[in-house]
Amino acid sequence: LAKTTQPISMDSYEGQEVNITCSHNNIATNDYITWYQQFPSQGPRFIIQGYKTKVTNEVASLFIPADRKSSTLSLPRVSLSDTAVYYCLVNNAGNMLTFGGGTRLMVKP
Amino acid sequence: GAGVSQSPRYKVTKRGQDVALRCDPISGHVSLYWYRQALGQGPEFLTYFNYEAQQDKSGLPNDRFSAERPEGSISTLTIQRTEQRDSAMYRCATRTREMNTGELFFGEGSRLTVL
Numbered sequence: 001l002a003k004t005t006q007p008i009s010m011d012s013y014e015g016q017e018v019n020i021t022c023s024h025n026n027i028a029t030n031d032y033i034t035w036y037q038q039f040p041s042q043g044p045r046f047i048i049q050g051y052k053t054k055v056t057n058e059v060a061s062l063f064i065p066a067d068r069k070s071s072t073l074s075l076p077r078v079s080l081s082d083t084a085v086y087y088c089l090v091n092n093a094g095n096m097l098t099f100g101g102g103t104r105l106m107v108k109p
Numbered sequence: 110g111a112g113v114s115q116s117p118r119y120k121v122t123k124r125g126q127d128v129a130l131r132c133d134p135i136s137g138h139v140s141l142y143w144y145r146q147a148l149g150q151g152p153e154f155l156t157y158f159n160y161e162a163q164q165d166k167s168g169l170p171n172d173r174f175s176a177e178r179p180e181g182s183i184s185t186l187t188i189q190r191t192e193q194r195d196s197a198m199y200r201c202a203t204r205t206r207e208m209n210t211g212e213l214f215f216g217e218g219s220r221l222t223v224l
Contacts, residue, residue, distance in 0.1 A: 032210050043200050043215025044152065087151060091210065096165045097142060099151040 004088045009104040018075040020103050022088030025069050033064060033071045036087045038102070044087060048073070075105075083107045111135075113216035115201050121222045122191055130186045130219045132201030141184050142213065143176055144200040152200055158184060191223045 006022040024033065032051050036044035048055055050062040050071070061074040075082060085102040114133040122128050134141050140159050144152035154168040161181040169175070173191075178184040188195055198220050202213040 034212070036213075043202070043218060044213070045215070046212030049210065049212065085151075096154060096157065096167070097213065098154050099144070102151050 004090055004100045006086075006088050006100060006103045008101065009106070011106045011108060012078055013108050014079055015077050018078050018082070018105060018107075020073045020075075020086055020088075020105070021070055022073070023070045024088070024090045027068050027090055032091045033062070033068075034089045034091060035060070035062065035071075035073045036089065036099075038085045038087065044099070047086075078105075078107045080107050080109060113138075113201055113203055113214050115199075115216035115219050117219055118217065119220050119222075121224065123224050124192060125190055127187065127189045128191055128221060130188075130199050130201075130221070132184045132186070132203075132216060134182060134184070134201075134203035135214055138203035138205055138214070139181075140204045140206065141178060142202045143184070143186050144202065146198045146200055146218070155186070188221075191221075193223045196221055196223045 004022050004024045012018045032049055034049040035047045037047050038044040048057055048060050048062045050064050052064050052068060055062045063072040083106055085104050087099050087102040089097055089099060091097060113135055116131045120128055142157040143155040145155055146152045156166040156169055156176050157164055158178040161178050173189045176184060176186045198218045200215055200218045202215045204211045204213050
């Protein structure tokens, strides 16, 4: 099973771009990379998913290098409301979706 | 329904009692996952179903935990002879397809407290 590693926490300021990198060295050929956001007292919420290169939606971008052993979630111009825990998941071939510890992002004014 | 519905939202029980936690998925969602989340930790995988078939239960902590989804829709997670260490938020999530893509939709969770 592909294991993910990401920083435990990050601090940023309003208006800055935040990049959170996740490593997944054992990613398999068929695995997709998915990121979730979780606010306190809520369930995780899907942000973005990708397989390779770059994916962009209305809230974030996901950069995946050619070897796919890592991925970077990019949040443009963060606000206080982006303070949350961000999880990187690799969709294992067996579909046992395992969350790691996540990255706690603190956005300061 | 409009979203994943879990019940009860809060459950307080005494040690040794059995509890049943229910998950009502979004209509048509094929895959259903159960997670347990302790305060300050990420969701811990317990088990998942595609339709009515339990595909993986390797995350269930011990044989006091079981889950079923008999008609491929509503699922029940049962904990027998509860212990204080079972206290946690139990989260259910579903998605439309059984393949390895697609987002998970989470319910609001069932907070279990074992006294």
